[in-house]
Amino acid sequence: MAFNGTWKVDRSENYVKFMEQMGVNLVKRKVAEHDNLKITIEQNGDKFHVKESSTLRTKEVDFTLGVPFDYTLADGTDVSGAWEMEGDMMKGKFTRKDNNKLLTTTRTLVGGELVQSYNYEGVDAKRIFKKQ
16 A cells, blocks of 8 residues: 555656657657656555546546556557556556557655656666655
8 A cells, every 4th residue: 555645756767768669759758758747546455546647638547456457558559458566566567559569667665756667678767756
């Protein structure tokens, strides 16, 4: 339940390069760089409700750990996959529906911050959030 709360993006590392690798167009990359993303996470056992609010969109999703679900990324990319818990880390593995390539993401708490890491086709990025 440590992930519960509202988290606002504070800074990013290599996020633009990651978006380029994902095939996100220049206009969407520019907007996403300053999207003021806020994530609200509510965990109840192995069930999660996540609300994402940004300058791009607001989206809510419910999922259960280990149960595959479909999701559309902010840039419009459709993926399918699942989140798992590995110790204190949430680990997501998602397959793009357009090319069957794997996108992995993790969420960990480091020094009171939520660190969301991404990997796609050998490019790593991080977004670091502060609790509101």
